[in-house]
Amino acid sequence: MRFSRYFVHTLFEVPKEAETPSHILLLRGSYIYPAAAGIYSLLPLGHRVAEKVKQIIREEMDGIDGLEVTMPVLNPAELWKATKRYYDIGPELFRIRDRRNREFVLAMTHEEIITDIAKKFLRSYRDLPVMLYQIQTKIRDEARPRAGLLRVREFQMKDAYSFHPDFEDLDRYYPRIYNAYLRVFARCGLQAVPIEADTGIMGGTGSHEFMLESPHGEDQFVVCTQCDYRANTEKAVGVKPALNDLPADPPPMERVTTPGVKTIAQLMDFFQTSEDHFLKTVAYEADGELVLAVVRGDFNVSSTKLANHLKAVHLDMASEEALEKEGLHGGFLSPVGLDGKKIRVVVDTSVNENTLYVAGGNDVDLHLKNVLAGRNFHISDPADIAEVRHGDGCAQCGSGTLEIRRGIELGHTFKLGTKYTAPDTMDVTFLDAEGQNRRLVMGCYGIGVERLMASVVESWHDEAGIVWPVTIAPFQVVITTLGKKAEVDATAEELYRELGERWDVLYDDRDESPGVKLKDADLLGIPVRVVVSQRGLKQGTFEVKVRQTGEVHFFRRQELCGAVERILGDLAPVLEGLPWMDENV
């Protein structure tokens, strides 16, 4: 591609709205252009990268027997009502009516449509297993689109769905998609960490998130310093250091008025005790019902763990009204003295019967001292509902420490099981070899194309610009002419033809200064730059710069093609011995 005929309009200023490296560099390189908040056009350069990413995804999906389809953005609302997601998902699901007032949604995922297809076509065990996937436009009204392509409202997603005769078959298939995901990310130059994840609104029986560690990620995940334990913070389980300092003859509970004592620091000072000797009680409304969650003062409630424990679809902080109705007071909640009320109280496993706690008094400016679980209140509903903390012990190996890391979610895999095929959703069965009706078992698996592109830039950039991995670079080679001599142009044309036969070559034929041309090549992030200059021609050598390492080599004409091949080969991601691969394939 000749630069002069291509669509490149680099910016040297950092766009005001951009903060993360990928956002800044993709805008500066004219890879993308915003149409609205969280909505982007992919310009020719961005489109080229996206196509290469999609091709890698396609090859890996085809490699695990995936069959590509295309499903629509406009989905009839009836299907989403059948699975109840029409009601369960909030404003991120766009709802719309057509000219005849029929309800539709703009699909953010395609379980409903694909399950409808499965119900129509997958009638016999002979049709199974099958994996269908698409790479298609998704629309999702994110509350806070941010960081360029990292969190957007419209994007291309590879979503895949597998159908199985039973859970065992799903379990056999799952490691194949898991490994294919690791390969996709590795081929794009990223090392993703698969972590145990919460299944959230997708439901199901097991799930992994594939996280890229990154300072600009908005997700957190937990890893053990010793063993291979790694999990979403919402799902992670740590060892909660137990307190067992109950005196032999525990003093009775006392009511203490605490006017003006508000913050936890003030309370610690007032009661002369540490944070872990408090009970922290938080009120929620779970599908409309008031629920109190109690954790030890040095922990925080994980709303995801709580929602999972309660099997709640909607979990919100309780409103003032809901508390008032039960005669409760926001700042002074307590599990003690609720006997007359029918309020569900979930107590975290950090709270035990061997410690005296300070708790709220369920009245304004009142606290309770020497609260003893088992004596002053009953732990009827114990559960792990606390967020894991940086430094907690690892529950898996027992010796390591858990670290909390920041990351970008690159992909997500779910064992859905029968969530969408059960009788109360879309009710899908098939005839097994014995002629019996059995329920279809599903998995679903997603990768966001634009987020993956942006994540690569987050990992692969420097001061001067992007440093694309060769596998997804818009062009692998840029030929840059310096000076305006006919001899330079003629040689560059010849090289462009020769290298262009084997690689995607951008030929910078512009009549611009060397500074502008070299800066543009760095900003765009083309892996290999070949300079054709008059000085070089005189010396009979060509300067070849490797964008990633900054190394500069000089080659003679006849060595050039072989040298470029060798350099590109050395830059290719290594796929042997990838970490985290599941051996059970």
Next chain:
Amino acid sequence: MRFSRYFVHTLFEVPKEAETPSHILLLRGSYIYPAAAGIYSLLPLGHRVAEKVKQIIREEMDGIDGLEVTMPVLNPAELWKATKRYYDIGPELFRIRDRRNREFVLAMTHEEIITDIAKKFLRSYRDLPVMLYQIQTKIRDEARPRAGLLRVREFQMKDAYSFHPDFEDLDRYYPRIYNAYLRVFARCGLQAVPIEADTGIMGGTGSHEFMLESPHGEDQFVVCTQCDYRANTEKAVGVKPALNDLPADPPPMERVTTPGVKTIAQLMDFFQTSEDHFLKTVAYEADGELVLAVVRGDFNVSSTKLANHLKAVHLDMASEEALEKEGLHGGFLSPVGLDGKKIRVVVDTSVNENTLYVAGGNDVDLHLKNVLAGRNFHISDPADIAEVRHGDGCAQCGSGTLEIRRGIELGHTFKLGTKYTAPDTMDVTFLDAEGQNRRLVMGCYGIGVERLMASVVESWHDEAGIVWPVTIAPFQVVITTLGKKAEVDATAEELYRELGERWDVLYDDRDESPGVKLKDADLLGIPVRVVVSQRGLKQGTFEVKVRQTGEVHFFRRQELCGAVERILGDLAPVLEGLPWMDENV
């Protein structure tokens, strides 16, 4: 691809909802599956065909210097308000609000977004010309989705936009896209007829529709039997046979009461004269203003021609109320006696001053006889506003006859000019070589992918099923085993490997009866079928059937690969000497 692992679920019954061949066969072949009226999923077979069609389009667009991009479905309403299309387009444009109540539309075309991109990036004459295109999801709330993929509400469209420094440059580029379109259709096995078209809501200075003649088309177009004149019926101009039978001393106009005389047949009988001696007056509201359109009785008003003449955005039949307000009566409209009223009257060029007409009397049960234009009313606003008729003379060559044909619109090209870059729309200028601000000149060009697929099936099918052109067939070769002998399977496997290296091969390895397997192969429409049977193996030959011609050949093992290559080569569309190509490239 092994049939047993692929997603094929053919139906032998004709689906109730389907009427046209493409709808029936694409459903029966499990190429597509409906999600709602006019909304389809492309199943693996359909997806394969769509990808091949898209690849052909891509190659032709790249061949005329097109650069591929991806633009979003969600478009901010502001841009559509700037071009006024937010107001001008009816309910086919989906309008939606996000969670912050900001307005968006679901794009059915992308002039707004691309012009916004042009405004940002195409600042200098050095950036021009440039052609950007995408193949992307379009959403349009069609009033009457029909005929499977022929008229849908969501589809993939290749939409291309070219930007030029002036009209001359656009005129130079236009034949390249025009020819590329003819090549796209020819490569898909179709001969499209380019016709002059109305620019409609797209606006602009020139336009072609590429029509496929088809009994199931919902568009009509006009062709001359003698010359190369061909046009959209809404745009076509024919010779209107003139009447010149005015008596030397024309009698005065008479008022005739006509109670109970209603239909045109009754009127002809009553007045003892022919249809062409009547004036037909039709009332419209053009952007809210009452307009009367007058044509000779043997013509009909073309609302498109009328709207274009009036430069009206909204043209509707006049309401009873609007007529009553002016004291007019629906069944008795007339251009005569309107002097006191300020009503615009457009008179078609079929009406002349050399004929005595019968006209309405602008009162109930009243007609006027011996109406003479120029004497009884003045033709102040003459225009061609009549629909052309089958059999009218050709205005271009003067000797041919116009025929009206039914067709499917495969593509549409527009010289938009400055419609979207003008000051009252998006106001886009660039700096020319002299440093002067000049207005960007545009063209836009669209092809619907799914409609093209369906049109191919409309043209290429028989009683037994689809007959795909080799270029877009999901598989070029199907290997069908008959009988269950190990020897048959082993040979088929070997052939599958060998042929599969060169072509897309479907290997029907199912344990089904020969009848089912052969019928499926025909229904799916795979161009070449190779049968592996025990009898064939004994005789040392393989039966090869050509789907399109029905020819059956027998080849020996060592001849087979070469024979398949020859057959596929013979089936390939011929691109030399395509009709209608523009030589000015």
